[in-house]
Amino acid sequence: MFEHIEAAPADPILGLGEAFKAETRQNKINLGIGVYKNNQGDTPIMRAVKEAERRLFELETTKNYLAIDGVAEFNARTKELLFGADSDILKQERAKTVQSLGGTGALRIAAEFIKRQTNAKNVWISNPTWPNHNAIFKAVGINIREYRYYDAENKRLDWEHLLEDLSLAEQGDVVLLHGCCHNPTGIDPTPEQWQILAKMSAEKGWLPLFDFAYQGFANGLDEDAIGLRTFAANHKELLVSSSYSKNFGLYNERVGAFTLVAGTADIANKALTQVKSIVRTLYSNPASHGAATVALVLGDKQLKADWEQELAQMRDRIKQMRHRFVELLKEYGAQQDFNFIIEQNGMFSFSGLTPEQVDSLKDEFAIYAVRSGRINVAGITEDNIRYLCESIVKVL
Ligand code: LMR
Numbered sequence: 001m002f003e004h005i006e007a008a009p010a011d012p013i014l015g016l017g018e019a020f021k022a023e024t025r026q027n028k029i030n031l032g033i034g035v036y037k038n039n040q041g042d043t044p045i046m047r048a049v050k051e052a053e054r055r056l057f058e059l060e061t062t063k064n065y066l067a068i069d070g071v072a073e074f075n076a077r078t079k080e081l082l083f084g085a086d087s088d089i090l091k092q093e094r095a096k097t098v099q100s101l102g103g104t105g106a107l108r109i110a111a112e113f114i115k116r117q118t119n120a121k122n123v124w125i126s127n128p129t130w131p132n133h134n135a136i137f138k139a140v141g142i143n144i145r146e147y148r149y150y151d152a153e154n155k156r157l158d159w160e161h162l163l164e165d166l167s168l169a170e171q172g173d174v175v176l177l178h179g180c181c182h183n184p185t186g187i188d189p190t191p192e193q194w195q196i197l198a199k200m201s202a203e204k205g206w207l208p209l210f211d212f213a214y215q216g217f218a219n220g221l222d223e224d225a226i227g228l229r230t231f232a233a234n235h236k237e238l239l240v241s242s243s244y245s246k247n248f249g250l251y252n253e254r255v256g257a258f259t260l261v262a263g264t265a266d267i268a269n270k271a272l273t274q275v276k277s278i279v280r281t282l283y284s285n286p287a288s289h290g291a292a293t294v295a296l297v298l299g300d301k302q303l304k305a306d307w308e309q310e311l312a313q314m315r316d317r318i319k320q321m322r323h324r325f326v327e328l329l330k331e332y333g334a335q336q337d338f339n340f341i342i343e344q345n346g347m348f349s350f351s352g353l354t355p356e357q358v359d360s361l362k363d364e365f366a367i368y369a370v371r372s373g374r375i376n377v378a379g380i381t382e383d384n385i386r387y388l389c390e391s392i393v394k395v396l
Pocket of ligand 1: 013014032033034035132183
């Protein structure tokens with residue numbers, strides 16, 4: 001029965017991790033998967049997380065099932081983080097959140113919800129985007145349309161083409177937007193551009209879906225929510241997939257959230273029942289540990305302050321590395337102007353390297369990056385940056 005099955009291609013991002021593990025060269029560098037690393041090249045457990053886990057160990061009294069929508073306190077704190085604690089949406093109880101298995105799980109819930117409960121004909125996805133976006137919507141059977149996002153020549157947002165393509169999105173279509181730190185380009189709309197998009201979306205009657213996986217990695221927790229909050233102020237309805245993998249470093253605990261905003265609390269409550277029936281058929285109910293940890297940190301003034309401080313340090317380290325990277329590329333003789341890397345947000349930089357150049361980096365120098373030319377700046381350290389820049393210049 002299984003003889004006809006063909007091997008699936010390796011995942012363009014997670015597949016790299018497997019190849020990197022098997023790499024035996026000592027000087028290997030992993031700039032593939034979007035995971036934060038400190039200057040020693042480690043992905044540490046954040047201080048506030050460690051402390052919350054210690055407290056949880058004492059506080060936990062049962063391993064009974066969670067509710068379908070997960071840890072209630074976690075869901076409440078998530079909404080505050082997304083929209084701001086004093087947002088009207090929260091006061092009006094128009095937002096409903098369910099805990100999910102990471103940001104990917106939240107996206108899958110979103111896709112199932114769109115397919116089953118809306119009339120959306122298309123989901124509009126930026127080109128380029130995180131490859132799993134296309135895979136998730138394809139898996140659910142929703143038609144995918146692309147909007148241009150990146151101007152490769154000028155290394156900036158392709159604003160004119162983005163508007164041109166999105167002007168074709170029809171009423172009821174879903175438009176997928178990256179809340180901040182666009183993956184893979186690191187280029188986000190300006191506050192003015194968010195305003196224009198939100199207005200266009202409200203006028204046209206799109207259903208916005210925000211993928212918000214990197215809150216806190218561009219400029220700050222509130223600053224990074226500007227796009228989402230601009231849309232929220234203009235729309236009765238929207239969807240959000242958010243993640244705590246990156247900003248809490250809880251990658252392997254799989255902690256994310258799916259949030260829907262409806263026109264009234266009643267409608268939101270009804271829609272929530274449908275979201276819960278989706279979750280019930282996918283995985284019944286989520287795991288507790290990661291979400292309970294996040295809820296504890298966000299609900300404790302001191303732990304929250306400590307978390308924010310450490311997150312700011314992570315953000316600053318990435319920014320420093322961007323500057324150093326550009327400086328050293330120049331020092332090693334790169335002819336191109338790489339200053340655009342300084343302007344990009346979050347972990348990723350769309351370096352402009354071609355797939356062939358990325359292959360050479362791997363084959364000749366044991367440096368792993370995504371073939372699209374995306375590099376994870378958080379994987380650069382003081383120890384590997386010189387070798388990295390020297391190798392890139394050779395490949396160029
Ligand atoms: C990435 O883009 O590297 C991360 O979001 C990890 C993943 O799941 O692909």
